[in-house]
Amino acid sequence: MTPLTPDGTDDQRMTQRRVLLTGAAGNVSRLLLPGLAGYSLRLTDRADRANSIPADPIPADSAGSAGSVEVRPGDLADPDFVAEVVAGMDTVVHLAADPSPQASWADLRGPNFDVVASVLEAALAAGVRRVVLASSVHAMGAYVRRGEVPIDPAWPPSPCCLYGTSKAFTEAIGRTYAYRTELSVVCLRFGGVQPRPGSVGGLPSWIGPEDLRALVVGAVEADAAKVPFGVYHGISANTRHEWDTGNATADLGYTPTMDSEAFAGSVSPDEERGLCAVGPLP
Numbered sequence: 144m145t146p147l148t149p150d151g152t153d154d155q156r157m158t159q160r161r162v163l164l165t166g167a168a169g170n171v172s173r174l175l176l177p178g179l180a181g182y183s184l185r186l187t188d189r190a191d192r193a194n195s196i197p198a199d200p201i202p203a204d205s206a207g208s209a210g211s212v213e214v215r216p217g218d219l220a221d222p223d224f225v226a227e228v229v230a231g232m233d234t235v236v237h238l239a240a241d242p243s244p245q246a247s248w249a250d251l252r253g254p255n256f257d258v259v260a261s262v263l264e265a266a267l268a269a270g271v272r273r274v275v276l277a278s279s280v281h282a283m284g285a286y287v288r289r290g291e292v293p294i295d296p297a298w299p300p301s302p303c304c305l306y307g308t309s310k311a312f313t314e315a316i317g318r319t320y321a322y323r324t325e326l327s328v329v330c331l332r333f334g335g336v337q338p339r340p341g342s343v344g345g346l347p348s349w350i351g352p353e354d355l356r357a358l359v360v361g362a363v364e365a366d367a368a369k370v371p372f373g374v375y376h377g378i379s380a381n382t383r384h385e386w387d388t389g390n391a392t393a394d395l396g397y398t399p400t401m402d403s404e405a406f407a408g409s410v411s412p413d414e415e416r417g418l419c420a421v422g423p424l425p
């Protein structure tokens with residue numbers, strides 16, 4: 144791997160970094176990509192989603208030079224494809240997964256368990272510096288229902304659903320790779336990633352697009368020697384404070400500026416406490 148120029152400008156550093164984004168045709172990617180415009184990007188998603196992967200240079204959301212964009216469609220369930228698409232990358236931002244809190248074990252075991260393991264294994268083999276793994280607030284959702292807030296990222300996972308369980312696994316296997324190998328792993332527990340929050344119940348766990356971009360860039364850029372592993376809450380600076388983001392500020396330089404309260408008067412009145420419906424597991 145070519146080392147980055149240590150005294151380069153931020154723009155130079157970004158275009159030198161080769162970043163693979165998985166799940167590039169998805170909803171989080173759509174909001175995230177303008178923040179990654181300065182990187183040399185490789186974007187991947189399933190072939191049947193390829194026409195939703197942006198193929199042209201991404202318009203940046205702030206002044207900055209546009210890096211290159213390469214699109215490589217394929218199925219991450221195939222470990223050979225994973226190895227191929229990870230090769231040559233400095234950083235992997237792994238978003239691809241089943242994002243549904245209603246998903247069953249049968250739905251999740253491939254995309255949210257096996258694929259995570261394949262991505263870490265391929266990244267290690269390829270000499271990748273850092274893997275950023277998409278986790279979710281659902282890994283901690285039981286604390287919300289019990290009203291045990293604000294939630295400290297260092298508390299043990301307490302998933303509210305099997306999807307949350309898959310994210311607790313994601314964090315655990317990431318921690319193992321960081322402990323046993325040279326790979327640095329950063330897990331981001333995103334809240335509701337939306338241009339604006341949808342309901343009153345979603346106000347505490349919202350992360351807006353600008354904060355999402357700043358958090359992921361912070362996770363890509365943080366010095367791997369100083370941050371071999373970490374789990375961070377990806378939440379905006381919401382007035383209805385339920386998620387501690389202090390370690391993200393300290394380690395990743397994340398200083399959120401958006402606040403869901405700005406939308407409080409115009410969201411749906413659904414106030415349900417908890418991220419998931421209660422009832423039998425799927």
Ligand SMILES: NC(=O)C1=CN([C@@H]2O[C@H](COP(=O)(O)OP(=O)(O)OC[C@H]3O[C@@H](n4cnc5c(N)ncnc54)[C@H](O)[C@@H]3O)[C@@H](O)[C@H]2O)C=CC1
Pocket residue numbers: 165166167168169170171172187188189192217218219220237238239240241242243254258277278279280332333334335336337
């Ligand atoms: N949307 C949200 O508010 C939140 C999302 N997350 C996490 O962020 C990540 C992205 O979520 P979204 O963009 O909302 O989901 P999405 O469903 O919109 O996008 C995920 C993408 O991953 C791709 N994918 C899944 N399995 C694949 C495979 N085997 N091979 C290749 N591509 C595959 C899908 O085709 C899809 O385009 C997920 O890991 C999700 O769990 C976490 C918290 C909140």
Ligand SMILES: O=C(O)[C@H]1OC(=O)[C@H](O)[C@@H](O)[C@@H]1O
Pocket residue numbers: 242243244278279280281333334335336345348418
């Ligand atoms: O609970 C939330 O706000 C979000 O959390 C997630 O992890 C899910 O992937 C997304 O579908 C939810 O909308």
